[in-house]
Amino acid sequence: MNQQKPLIRLFASLLWTVFLLATLAGCGQSPATPLGGATQGGEVKLTLGAYTTPREAYKELIPIFQKQWKEKTGQDVIFEESYLGSGAQSRAIVEGFEADIAALSLEADITRIQEAGLITHDWKSGAYKGMVSTSIVSFAVREGNPKGIHDWADLGKPGIEILTPNPKTSGGAMWNILALYGAAKRGFVEGVPAGDDEAAKAFLLSVLNNVSVMDKGARESITNFEKGVGDVAITYENEVLVGQMNGEKYELVIPRSTILIENPVAVVDVYAEKHGVRQAAEAFVAFLLTWEAQQIFAKYGLRPVDPQTASEVAAKYPPVEDLFTIEYFGGWKEASPTFFGKNGIYTLTVGKVQRLNP
DSSP states (O other): OGGGHHHHHHHHHHHHHHHHHHHHHGGGOOTTSOBTTBOTTSEEEEEEEEESTTHHHHHHHHHHHHHHHHHHHSOEEEEEEEEEOHHHHHHHHHTTOOOSEEEOSSHHHHHHHHHTTSOOSOTTOSTTTTEEEEEEEEEEEOTTOTTOOOSGGGGGSTTOOEEOOOTTTOHHHHHHHHHHHHHHHTTOSTTOOTTOHHHHHHHHHHHHTTEEEOOSSHHHHHHHHHTTOOSEEEEEHHHHHHHHHTTOOOEEEOOSEEEEEEEEEEEOHHHHHHHTOHHHHHHHHHHTTSHHHHHHHHHTTOEESSHHHHHHSGGGSOOOSEEEOGGGGTOHHHHHHHHHSTTOHHHHHHTTOTTTOO
C-alpha cells in the first residue's frame, strides 16, 4: 500500500495540470479567446459562498490558487467571499445571492440549491462524491475540564451550561443533533438502551434543557465560548483545533461515539454561467482536492478526503471508538425531514424547551 502513495500524489498533480491545460486548449480556444469571463492577462471574479468554519483554510487556499491560475492562464482571479452558517448561506444562494461556488457544511444544503434549479450538473460524480473535507462532532471544554465532561452522558447532567448553534441556520448544529441522537441510539450514552428511540428522545431533551445559547453558526458559537459563556460547546473538531492554534486554552474532548461530518463543494452552474466564470470556478473546485490543498485543510483541523493526505496526517487526529456516518439515518434525504421537518424529532423536542423558542 505504501508503494502506491507516490503514485496517488503524482496522479493528483497530473490531474490538476491536465485540467488547467484542458481549460486553455478546450473548444479550440486561442490564447486571446475569453477564458473564465476574461481574456488572457485580464481579470475574473469568483464569488465564494461558504459556511463559517473553514474561513482560515480558504484564506490560505485562495492566494495559492490565484498564483497557480495566473501562471497557467495569465488571468488575475479576484475572490468575493461570504461566510455564513451553512443553512443560512444555502438559503441566501437560493434567494438570489449569486455565488459561483458553494462550500457548505452538509449535503442537504447543496441539495437545496440543486432543487432550486441552480446546480444542474452531477456534483456528486467525483472521486469523493462532492466532498472536500471532513470533521467530527466534538466538545470544547474549559481548561482543566472542571465540570468533568468526558462523553455525551455528561451533557445531560443538571447544572451544565451548553452552547450549540441553531439548526435553522447552521449545518454544524444539525450535525450536533444527529451525533448526539445517534450516539444515544447506538448504545453509547449511559442509561440509554441501544435501539430505544424514546430513550434517545428523552436524552436529547435533557441536553437541550441545558443549552443556554443557540447562535446562528458554529463560528459564532465558539466565539461566544471564547468570551467565557458556557461550560461546553458542541462543535466541529476543527473549530477547537483552530482555537487552540490561536492561543485559546480550552480543551478538546472527543466522545466515544460521534458522526463523521462531510463537507461538500459545488459550482453553482446558473450563476457561474451568468457571470461567465465556469472554467475558473471548476478549476478552483478541482484545486481543492489536490494534495497541496488537502494539506492546508488538515493544517486547520479539517480531516482530508484524499487518502494520501489522510494517511500523512493521521497522527494529528485521535481515533473514535464508534464513528458513524449520515447513512446511519438513511442519508440526508431521510434525516432532514425525520429530525428537522415540521414534525421532526428535533423540532418536536425543542418545542418542549420553552426558553430556547427557536
